[in-house]
Amino acid sequence: MKRDEFSSDAASPTFVDLRSDTVTRPTEAMYAQMCAAPLGDDGLDGDPTARALEETAAAVLGKEAGLFVPSCTMGNLLAILAQVQRSEQILLEAQAHMINTERGAATLTGAFLLGIAGIDGAMDLNQLEDALRPAASPLRTGMIALETSHNAAGGAVLPLAHMAAVSSLARARGIPVHLDGARLFNAAAHLGIAPAEVSASVDTVSLCLSKGLSAPVGAVLAGSEPVIAAARRLRKMIGGTQRQVGVMAAAGLEALTAMGSRLTEDHARARQLSEGLNALRPLLSANSPQTNIVQVDLAATGRGSARWVDDLEAAGIRTRPLGEARLRLVTHRHITAADIERAIAAFRICLEAV
Numbered sequence: 001m002k003r004d005e006f007s008s009d010a011a012s013p014t015f016v017d018l019r020s021d022t023v024t025r026p027t028e029a030m031y032a033q034m035c036a037a038p039l040g041d042d043g044l045d046g047d048p049t050a051r052a053l054e055e056t057a058a059a060v061l062g063k064e065a066g067l068f069v070p071s072c073t074m075g076n077l078l079a080i081l082a083q084v085q086r087s088e089q090i091l092l093e094a095q096a097h098m099i100n101t102e103r104g105a106a107t108l109t110g111a112f113l114l115g116i117a118g119i120d121g122a123m124d125l126n127q128l129e130d131a132l133r134p135a136a137s138p139l140r141t142g143m144i145a146l147e148t149s150h151n152a153a154g155g156a157v158l159p160l161a162h163m164a165a166v167s168s169l170a171r172a173r174g175i176p177v178h179l180d181g182a183r184l185f186n187a188a189a190h191l192g193i194a195p196a197e198v199s200a201s202v203d204t205v206s207l208c209l210s211k212g213l214s215a216p217v218g219a220v221l222a223g224s225e226p227v228i229a230a231a232r233r234l235r236k237m238i239g240g241t242q243r244q245v246g247v248m249a250a251a252g253l254e255a256l257t258a259m260g261s262r263l264t265e266d267h268a269r270a271r272q273l274s275e276g277l278n279a280l281r282p283l284l285s286a287n288s289p290q291t292n293i294v295q296v297d298l299a300a301t302g303r304g305s306a307r308w309v310d311d312l313e314a315a316g317i318r319t320r321p322l323g324e325a326r327l328r329l330v331t332h333r334h335i336t337a338a339d340i341e342r343a344i345a346a347f348r349i350c351l352e353a354v
């Protein structure tokens with residue numbers, strides 16, 4: 001049996017799994033690289049494959065240095081710990097993943113988060129400027145954070161002009177800008193530009209290797225030499241330093257160098273899904289995705305998201321609820337055009353029953 005086959009997952013051979021792009025399995029090339037990787041002790045004198053991944057990540061993201069971390073959550077945490085003082089605030093779009101899912105980091109950082117209202121993941125610049133005013137003292141801002149593609153905004157991609165505008169506001173005040181770029185490669189694929197161009201205006205950037213890029217584990221944080229040196233020390237402190245980590249870094253290197261160019265296929269599948277679902281209007285409607293995340297509004301069906309998840313699961317389609325009245329569907333390497341047709345047909349059948 002080929003390991004790369006999604007159907008090798010005995011638990012779900014017949015499911016179309018749209019829960020997340022995190023379900024992607026390593027490619028055959030990743031397994032080969034993992035077996036062949038030169039190894040060392042990353043906690044002692046260094047692991048050569050991890051170092052190679054870190055250098056490549058820095059180059060790909062256009063920064064001086066990179067750091068391999070177990071998760072993008074840890075990358076974002078280290079970006080804060082390395083740059084923000086306790087009692088300082090971090091400004092970010094109100095639906096950012098760093099607020100929605102990661103705000104518990106405040107128990108470790110002592111920095112508090114202020115959400116700024118936004119549209120499609122982009123903060124309102126007037127409200128951002130208001131939050132930066134000295135009149136707001138004693139609040140000091142220690143970081144502004146951006147997110148692209150924006151998870152909660154249905155995979156929306158920030159316009160580069162917006163990112164540049166935020167950076168110039170921040171730079172004028174000496175405030176670092178961090179980019180939660182968990183899906184930065186999806187943003188780059190949508191914009192048709194190199195990843196480094198997406199992160200050009202920010203100081204630090206995190207990138208998840210284990211979502212659409214298909215590595216089994218890991219993420220990278222990139223930034224200036226001194227910030228990454230601080231993050232490396234802090235990574236050890238919070239238990240994120242590992243030993244023969246090249247086994248995983250090898251898969252990450254393959255993710256970083258070989259897996260970005262195919263993401264446009266995932267985006268095409270997401271558009272196919274959105275168009276198919278919108279043909280079922282008016283009871284259902286879906287966003288027009290720029291990348292690989294489709295949000296389905298179920299409010300008019302009179303059935304809640306939990307019921308929809310169960311009914312679709314019974315029809316062989318795995319999804320996740322997004323609040324009470326929406327579903328979130330994510331396309332990835334294991335989803336084919338035929339899978340999308342199957343998903344749309346399942347929605348149609350479930351809809352006939354409401």
Ligand SMILES: *Cc1c(COP(=O)(O)O)cnc(C)c1O
Nearest residue numbers: 071072073074097151180182208
């Ligand atoms: C998934 C995600 C993260 C966290 O990544 P992990 O590797 O799961 O810790 C951070 N930010 C965004 C926008 C994400 O989508």
